Amino acid sequence: xxxxxxxxxxxxxxxxxxxxxxxxxxxxxxxxxxxxxxxxxxxxxxxxxxxxxxxxxxxxxxxxxxxxxxxxxxxxxxxxxxxxxxxxxxxxxxxxxxxxxxxxxxxxxxxxxxxxxxxxxxxxxxxxxxxxxxxxxxxxxxxxxxxxxxxxxxxxxxxxxxxxxxxxxxxxxxxxxxxxxxxxxxxxxxxxxxxxxxxxxxxxxxxxxxxxxxxxxxxxxxxxxxxxxxxxxxxxxx
Amino acid sequence: xxxxxxxxxxxxxxxxxxxxxxxxxxxxxxxxxxxxxxxxxxxxxxxxxxxxxxxxxxxxxxxxxxxxxxxxxxxxxxxxxxxxxxxxxxxxxxxxxxxxxxxxxxxxxxxxxxxxxxxxxxxxxxxxxxxxxxxxxxxxxxxxxxxxxxxxxxxxxxxxxxxxxxxxxxxxxxxxxxxxxxxxxxxxxxxxxxxxxxxxxxxxxxxxxxxxxxxxxxxxxxxxxxxxxxxxxxxxxx
Numbered sequence: 001x002x003x004x005x006x007x008x009x010x011x012x013x014x015x016x017x018x019x020x021x022x023x024x025x026x027x028x029x030x031x032x033x034x035x036x037x038x039x040x041x042x043x044x045x046x047x048x049x050x051x052x053x054x055x056x057x058x059x060x061x062x063x064x065x066x067x068x069x070x071x072x073x074x075x076x077x078x079x080x081x082x083x084x085x086x087x088x089x090x091x092x093x094x095x096x097x098x099x100x101x102x103x104x105x106x107x108x109x110x111x112x113x114x115x116x117x118x119x120x121x122x123x124x125x126x127x128x129x130x131x132x133x134x135x136x137x138x139x140x141x142x143x144x145x146x147x148x149x150x151x152x153x154x155x156x157x158x159x160x161x162x163x164x165x166x167x168x169x170x171x172x173x174x175x176x177x178x179x180x181x182x183x184x185x186x187x188x189x190x191x192x193x194x195x196x197x198x199x200x201x202x203x204x205x206x207x208x209x210x211x212x213x214x215x216x217x218x219x220x221x222x223x224x225x226x227x228x229x230x231x232x233x234x235x236x237x238x
Numbered sequence: 239x240x241x242x243x244x245x246x247x248x249x250x251x252x253x254x255x256x257x258x259x260x261x262x263x264x265x266x267x268x269x270x271x272x273x274x275x276x277x278x279x280x281x282x283x284x285x286x287x288x289x290x291x292x293x294x295x296x297x298x299x300x301x302x303x304x305x306x307x308x309x310x311x312x313x314x315x316x317x318x319x320x321x322x323x324x325x326x327x328x329x330x331x332x333x334x335x336x337x338x339x340x341x342x343x344x345x346x347x348x349x350x351x352x353x354x355x356x357x358x359x360x361x362x363x364x365x366x367x368x369x370x371x372x373x374x375x376x377x378x379x380x381x382x383x384x385x386x387x388x389x390x391x392x393x394x395x396x397x398x399x400x401x402x403x404x405x406x407x408x409x410x411x412x413x414x415x416x417x418x419x420x421x422x423x424x425x426x427x428x429x430x431x432x433x434x435x436x437x438x439x440x441x442x443x444x445x446x447x448x449x450x451x452x453x454x455x456x457x458x459x460x461x462x463x464x465x466x467x468x469x470x471x472x473x474x475x476x
Contacts, residue, residue, distance in 0.1 A: 093331065098418055106406040167347060168343040176336055176339070181332045182332060
């Protein structure tokens, strides 16, 4: 039994196949596992988020702990460290925290954005049928009217650029087991969360069969009793 | 007086104007200042390195501390933390160490390599006259026969790509004073060292006048009594 921990709820985004549909939710799933905290999962479709929180939050993850509710993965991660100081820290100190944010400042525009450019239509098609019109409308609005089909057309030709952009991870992981070093840290959870998001929807394997990232991906998906292992997911590898 | 510290020697690379000519030396200058260690600087020209160490080391920085001598900026930084545990640590722990290496795994190919593509000829022209033939020969060999002039021709057209590649630093520094957070860490020294290397040789300002990196560059150059301030250097800004 984990005192207080039982009262944690994690509001997630769910696809038709039951997988979690957000790289940001995945970070918090890993963060909760890292801290050894149990929680109740509350799956929501894309169209249910706004109503579930009376308009207070527009994105998940949202975490509920006793009377506290909050969104935004970084706020949640920091809250978990402050609310559960006796459990393994997500951030050993201010410098690690800042360095992980710097990693994300590179990862979000260079990797995550490229992933969206390849898999946006796959996300749409994997969403619950009742969520698809909303997903299409909201994303195509952001794309200034470009359809998801146009946006992702010829995507295979853009795979090499995404694979190339992952070079810093390969260089680092030639030396370390995890981005965090010998043990995984929040930088691993950010990157693994993005890979798991792709694996949940992908109809085109993202990585070459012999990509040296495979060892780290396997280690990462195996963490915490195989948190990232789900037979409903697609392989990351050709 | 700093016990034992007086016996530290830092072998550096020197340009005709007397500035230090290596981004890797600059990291160690900052690292020594971070730890409050005094040292004797031994400037060497490009062609003097091999003879100075009887062929044992081919690159600087090289540090000498008592009977120990070692090259490679990462080995030196780790050595300084282990040899002077009572002084401010460069790495608060294994996770920070690993995160800084990840930062470098991005910075070296994405930023430093692009800088070399713009400033290789400037480095040549700023070297001591007696070092220039060696610098040209060794670099053009690596470039498979492309001359430094060919390599850097039309460089102004490649400035925007370099400036764009710095976007993760800008995003991070919109939130933090330093890459390390409230205080500078080895990630700052890696990046500042590259900027100082450019500033030592540049005949083309690297950054736009209104680049938001200016605040951090100024703070970084001002550290440790203005370690990065040298009237012989060129401005980073248009």
